[in-house]
Every structure is written in C-alpha cells, then in structure tokens.
Amino acid sequence: MSMLGHLLTRFVRNGRLTVIHADGSRESFGSGRDGPEVTVRLHDDKVQRQLFFNPELASAEAYMDGRLTVEEGGRILDLLTLFSINRSGLGSHPVQQALRKVWRLLKRRHQSNAVGQAASNVSSHYDHPKAFYELWLDETMSYSCAYFQQPDMALKDAQVAKMRHIAAKLRLEPGMTVAEIGSGWGGLATYLAAVCGVHVTAINVSPEQLAASRARVESAGVADKVTFFEKDYRELTGRFDRVVSVGMMEHVGVGHFDDYFSTVRRLLAPGGSAMIHAIGRMSPPGTTAPFIRKYIFPGGYVPALSEVFASTERTGLWVADCEVLRLHYYWTIKAWRERFEAVRAEVVTMQGERFARMWEFYLAAVELGFLNGSNMVYQLLLAETRDAVPVTRDFITQAEAELKTREGALPWRST
Structure with a gap:
C-alpha cells in the first residue's frame, strides 16, 4: 500500500x-x-x-x-x-x-502583524477588484457573518438584520461619535449614520475598500457624518462614545490581542462601550489551516474564547455581554458559495481559472468549518466600568424594533 x-x-x-x-x-x-x-x-x-x-x-x-x-x-x-x-x-x-x-x-511567527505587515496581509485578500466581490456578495456588500432570524432569510435581509442587531447593542443616540475599526465596504458606517444619526470615524488599510466606501456614503447622503481614514487600528486617536469592530479581530494575530483591546479601551470616552464581532472557535487554542494562511488570510487567526477573555482580563475591560452565533456564518457562507457558483464563468473571465478554483475551495472549506468544525462567531460588549451596559438584554430587542422603523432611508433596506 x-x-x-x-x-x-x-x-x-x-x-x-x-x-x-x-x-x-x-x-x-x-x-x-x-x-x-x-x-x-x-x-x-x-x-x-x-x-x-x-x-x-x-x-x-x-x-x-x-x-x-x-x-x-x-x-x-x-x-x-x-x-x-x-x-x-x-x-x-x-x-x-x-x-x-x-x-x-511557528504560531506567533505566522501571525506577526506589525503595522506595515498588517496592511500588506489585508491587501492580499481585500484588494481584489470591487467588481469581483459585487458578483457574489449581496447589495449591502457585507463580507462578514449575517444574522439569520430564520434560516431561509434572504442574504441581504440577514445582513441588514446584523447591522440592526449591532446598532441595538450599541444603544446609539443622534450626535454620538463612533469609531469603527475595520470598515469593510462601508455598509455598517452607512447604516449607523443614516439610521442612527451618529458621526462615524472609520478606519481601514485597504485602499480599494476605502474608495468604494467613500463613494457609498456620498451616494447615501451621509458623507457629512462619516469619515474614512487609511490607518492601522493602533494609529487611531481620539475618544468616542462607542467603538465597533466587525470581522477585524481575526486579522490581529494572537501576539497582538492586547494591542487590539488596549486600543479599544483607549478610544472609549468615559461611560462608553464597544461591540466586537469576530470569528472564534469553541475548541482549545490552535493554528490557522495552511491553505487559509498561505492563500486567503495571511497573518489571520481564529482564536479560542479562552484567548480572547485572557486578553480582556489583561487589558482591564469588562465583558458586559457575550453572544455566540453558531450556525449563522454557515448559512451566510452557504449563500455566498451558491451565489459564487452561479457566476463562476464571470469570475474566470475576470480573475482566471486558477483563482476561481482557489476561491471555491476557500468558500467550501470555510462553510464546512462552520457546519462540522469548531468555528462560530461571537459578539462582545466591552466597557471600562461594570454599569456602562444595561444589566439585562431587554434593551436589544426593544432597540431593534425601533431601528427597523427607521430603515426606509437605506438604499438597500430589508424587505
């Protein structure tokens, strides 16, 4: 044999x-x-x-x-x-x-994300043409886990529900200031400005995404409420009523978790709170799969919650709430894979056959990681003081109902 x-x-x-x-x-x-x-x-x-x-x-x-x-x-x-x-x-x-x-x-070496290297690692994934992502993402251009209130929700509606869920947890009032660490294609910043009336300072290290995000807030009529900067999270200064970070911590690397949470704490104004949404694992600490590390997310790492909480302990942050979304990312990536398969020929024309094969391998592998593996998504509410966040969760449901009534102004509102 x-x-x-x-x-x-x-x-x-x-x-x-x-x-x-x-x-x-x-x-x-x-x-x-x-x-x-x-x-x-x-x-x-x-x-x-x-x-x-x-x-x-x-x-x-x-x-x-x-x-x-x-x-x-x-x-x-x-x-x-x-x-x-x-x-x-x-x-x-x-x-x-x-x-x-x-x-x-070699774990820490693989996840070395010094300021310059972090930008290079992010660029290798997110600076593919915007037209490529437009082929298979939904209208919101959200490239993170959606929030499925029912498994058969339309992807766009689930992504808007995710933004609504996050906004509800942040307890935003018009005029508040919000720092967004890792702004993606600008969907959440647009939502917070248009629906909640807050002023958002958003950072990203991807020029491709920043250009698209600036165009998005301009077309949505909220450019006066959102400012985008090409900065590493460690370079952001100021104090904000709220801090939000979606799909960013996976790119930090285990050796930089304390930098990340220390930055969150430093940016919070007195009485403020932060909402972190990221991929985690329910298993003990591990490593990044070699294919993902080499071709998809160099420098990336999905942490165990024990690693996350150890860092919040060291940096003196209260974890006021932790919600674990288990199958939500499976449903999200399944939708992405199916949408990708429907436009595969267009991807080949745009990016080539080898790239298309790489991407379908990536989407299928990650989808199954959330179905049969240990991956999940967690959302943390963080604060410097124990009473900065309400002590029961009732406020989230109440705020979501109110926010939904205000979503008519969105160019891609849910149906």
Whole structure:
C-alpha cells in the first residue's frame, strides 16, 4: 500500500473515497456509510506524495492547478465534506501530529502583524477588484457573518438584520461619535449614520475598500457624518462614545490581542462601550489551516474564547455581554458559495481559472468549518466600568424594533 493509502485508511471512516492514480489504478477507502461517496483523480505521482505530507495544503494547490480533479459529476464541496466529517482520523496520524506541532511552534511567527505587515496581509485578500466581490456578495456588500432570524432569510435581509442587531447593542443616540475599526465596504458606517444619526470615524488599510466606501456614503447622503481614514487600528486617536469592530479581530494575530483591546479601551470616552464581532472557535487554542494562511488570510487567526477573555482580563475591560452565533456564518457562507457558483464563468473571465478554483475551495472549506468544525462567531460588549451596559438584554430587542422603523432611508433596506 502507498504512503497515501496508509494515511487514507486511517483517515476515511465515514463515506467512501475512491482515488484514481496517475497510472489508472484505483483504491477505495471508507465504509460507504454515513457520508458522501467521492471519486478523485490524481494526474501525476507527485500529488500523491504531497498529499501524504500536507493533505490540507496539497489538496487545495493540486485542485487549483488541475492536478487533482473530482470525477463523476462531483464538486470540491463533496470532497471537502468527506474531509470534514472524518477530520479526527487525520489528526491521529503520526505524520500529521508532527506537522501540527511544528505549526504550533511557528504560531506567533505566522501571525506577526506589525503595522506595515498588517496592511500588506489585508491587501492580499481585500484588494481584489470591487467588481469581483459585487458578483457574489449581496447589495449591502457585507463580507462578514449575517444574522439569520430564520434560516431561509434572504442574504441581504440577514445582513441588514446584523447591522440592526449591532446598532441595538450599541444603544446609539443622534450626535454620538463612533469609531469603527475595520470598515469593510462601508455598509455598517452607512447604516449607523443614516439610521442612527451618529458621526462615524472609520478606519481601514485597504485602499480599494476605502474608495468604494467613500463613494457609498456620498451616494447615501451621509458623507457629512462619516469619515474614512487609511490607518492601522493602533494609529487611531481620539475618544468616542462607542467603538465597533466587525470581522477585524481575526486579522490581529494572537501576539497582538492586547494591542487590539488596549486600543479599544483607549478610544472609549468615559461611560462608553464597544461591540466586537469576530470569528472564534469553541475548541482549545490552535493554528490557522495552511491553505487559509498561505492563500486567503495571511497573518489571520481564529482564536479560542479562552484567548480572547485572557486578553480582556489583561487589558482591564469588562465583558458586559457575550453572544455566540453558531450556525449563522454557515448559512451566510452557504449563500455566498451558491451565489459564487452561479457566476463562476464571470469570475474566470475576470480573475482566471486558477483563482476561481482557489476561491471555491476557500468558500467550501470555510462553510464546512462552520457546519462540522469548531468555528462560530461571537459578539462582545466591552466597557471600562461594570454599569456602562444595561444589566439585562431587554434593551436589544426593544432597540431593534425601533431601528427597523427607521430603515426606509437605506438604499438597500430589508424587505
């Protein structure tokens, strides 16, 4: 039996994986029960060796290069589904255990995000053409977990519900000042200015997103209420009634968590509060998957809540509330993947076949991480004092109902 066959025998227990080797021979692994049946073709012998030593990265790169294909009408989603439901078996193999030890030793190096490096890491992902993201994101251009009050909500409505949920937690009043750390495509800043009447100072290190965000607030008629700066979060100064950060902490790196939370505390005016929305894991601290680290989010890391709370403790912040959104990002990314699949030909024309394969591998892998893996999203309310946030959650529901009545001014209001 080949080295790869030895690994797959221990790895694939549920479902069945059939491998067609470069010489045309076939091997099958798994019980055929409780999972999909997937057939892959390896187009050269080198792929087999690469898969043995680093299956997560090698499978992605071989798929991107067309050296690994999913046969008989299958999709990369099917192969990754088989992978995700058998993941524990992979971790038990001695070679994979040794590889993970090395990754843990290099964890802080992989997540080094000094001021200049952080901008470079973000640029590698977010500075793809805006037209590319417009193909498969919804009208709000939100590129973070939506808030599904029902699983079958339209994606746009779920994204507006997310903004409403965040605004409700912030307890905003007209004229308040808000600092937004990591402003994306400007959707949340537009919502807060248009619906809540606050003044937003938003920062981002992606020139592509900043240009689009400035155009967005201009067209929404709230440019006088929103100011965008190309700054690292550590460079922002001033004091604000509220601080909000959505989908940013994943880019900070574990060695910089104290910098991040210290910045949040420094920016808060007396009596102020902050709302942090980010991806986390319910499992113990780990590392970033090699494919994600190399091709998608260099410098990124999804923390365990134990790492997050350890940093809020060290930086002297009260965690006034923590809400865990478990399946919400699964529903969000499933919608993104389906929308991406519908426009795949346009993506190939715009970005090329290899890029399209990389992106579909990414979307499928992350979707399954939120369905079968340990990933989730958490929302924290933070403050310097114990009484800066109401001591019951009733205010959130009440504020959401009021905010919904004011959303008619939005260019992409929910239906």
